[in-house]
Amino acid sequence: MKITDVRTYLLESPLQRPFAYSRGWADRRSAVLVEISTDDGLIGWGEAFGPGRMAIGALKLVRPLLIGADPLAIEKIWDDLYGRFRDHGSKGPLIDALSAIDIALWDIKGKHFKLPVHRLMGGPLRTSVPAYASGLFRYRDGDIETNLVKEAERHLARGFRAMKMKVGFGVEADAKAVKTVRKTIGSDISLMIDANGAYDAVNAIRLAHRIDDCDVAWFEEPVPPEDIEGYLEVKARQPIPVAGGEAEFTRFGFRDILARRAMDIIQPDICAAGGFSECKKIADMAHAFGIRCSPHTWGTAIAISASLHWLALLPNTTSALYPIPPLLEWDCTEHGIRDALLTDALRPVDGVAKIPEAPGLGVEIDREVVRKFEIQ
Numbered sequence: 141m142k143i144t145d146v147r148t149y150l151l152e153s154p155l156q157r158p159f160a161y162s163r164g165w166a167d168r169r170s171a172v173l174v175e176i177s178t179d180d181g182l183i184g185w186g187e188a189f190g191p192g193r194m195a196i197g198a199l200k201l202v203r204p205l206l207i208g209a210d211p212l213a214i215e216k217i218w219d220d221l222y223g224r225f226r227d228h229g230s231k232g233p234l235i236d237a238l239s240a241i242d243i244a245l246w247d248i249k250g251k252h253f254k255l256p257v258h259r260l261m262g263g264p265l266r267t268s269v270p271a272y273a274s275g276l277f278r279y280r281d282g283d284i285e286t287n288l289v290k291e292a293e294r295h296l297a298r299g300f301r302a303m304k305m306k307v308g309f310g311v312e313a314d315a316k317a318v319k320t321v322r323k324t325i326g327s328d329i330s331l332m333i334d335a336n337g338a339y340d341a342v343n344a345i346r347l348a349h350r351i352d353d354c355d356v357a358w359f360e361e362p363v364p365p366e367d368i369e370g371y372l373e374v375k376a377r378q379p380i381p382v383a384g385g386e387a388e389f390t391r392f393g394f395r396d397i398l399a400r401r402a403m404d405i406i407q408p409d410i411c412a413a414g415g416f417s418e419c420k421k422i423a424d425m426a427h428a429f430g431i432r433c434s435p436h437t438w439g440t441a442i443a444i445s446a447s448l449h450w451l452a453l454l455p456n457t458t459s460a461l462y463p464i465p466p467l468l469e470w471d472c473t474e475h476g477i478r479d480a481l482l483t484d485a486l487r488p489v490d491g492v493a494k495i496p497e498a499p500g501l502g503v504e505i506d507r508e509v510v511r512k513f514e515i516q
């Protein structure tokens with residue numbers, strides 16, 4: 141079998157209700173998809189976390205190197221592409237592109253052998269995973285506390301037993317918001333916070349102490365991703381477990397985080413950190429270091445399905461009668477493209493998502509939807 145074509149799609153969908161996180165406002169959602177065709181007639185789909193035109197540019201750059209290659213020799217393709225560009229692209233859009241290619245190749249491999257990706261890779265270790273509601277952003281309309289209470293109540297009504305809220309808007313405002321959400325959801329629902337790297341270590345530590353009665357399950361990206369010393373300081377000087385890594389890439393990037401024990405929970409994104417091939421390695425490395433792995437997921441049906449197959453492969457922390465289950469991040473914000481591509485099989489029911497069982501990723505891509513949102 142040989143690769144005959146690699147097509148890229150940049151999709152965009154405006155938001156009805158723009159939202160803010162700690163570093164700015166979002167008024168649209170986008171998606172970068174890749175479609176790889178073979179001379180056997182098999183097609184594989186992949187998705188890159190971002191960023192839009194840069195990831196598309198990287199995909200177009202590597203396209204000529206893929207034509208004619210054996211799509212089943214995924215490690216070889218990964219190594220060849222990484223080796224070719226590593227001096228200028230060991231992090232960022234090239235690895236996002238490589239992630240999308242790797243996911244599409246595993247989709248092809250699964251369809252070729254008529255098995256879901258997680259079975260080809262040695263799974264499943266589990267057939268379903270609990271999902272957490274990821275949301276609780278800021279909006280222009282309404283007051284902050286009322287919006288947070290209403291949204292948290294919606295997540296509870298849908299059956300989620302865990303949710304994550306945005307912080308990074310100022311220590312006092314954050315403390316008030318976190319206390320409001322904790323009061324709304326009661327004590328048996330897990331609550332995580334995410335600053336998206338907006339704080340320095342001083343303010344991250346101040347916030348953590350201001351909310352030490354809120355039983356926060358993890359503090360995500362308290363400081364910018366490149367501030368490893370800051371992560372170590374936050375870890376050492378406050379009680380909340382520290383998470384991060386959605387902006388890190390490949391086994392080589394995570395090696396340094398793990399070796400320095402800079403995070404309690406790493407959160408690679410399968411559409412950014414290097415795809416299935418690489419994320420399996422990263423998770424196994426984390427396991428060897430005794431550090432938890434909880435995937436970051438922020439995309440369409442392809443990203444969600446890929447994350448679910450990977451979640452089926454994550455080693456338990458630890459090998460106990462009652463291991464700590466890994467969680468699926470379920471993006472609860474508006475996303476027209478995701479909603480149009482999603483099928484019910486991928487949606488969590490009562491806060492639990494099933495691992496897909498159809499060959500490959502188990503996702504059918506509706507070309508009408510791709511055409512509708514395509515901007516390039």
Ligand SMILES: [Mg+2]
Binds near residue numbers: 361
């Ligand atoms: Mg995050």
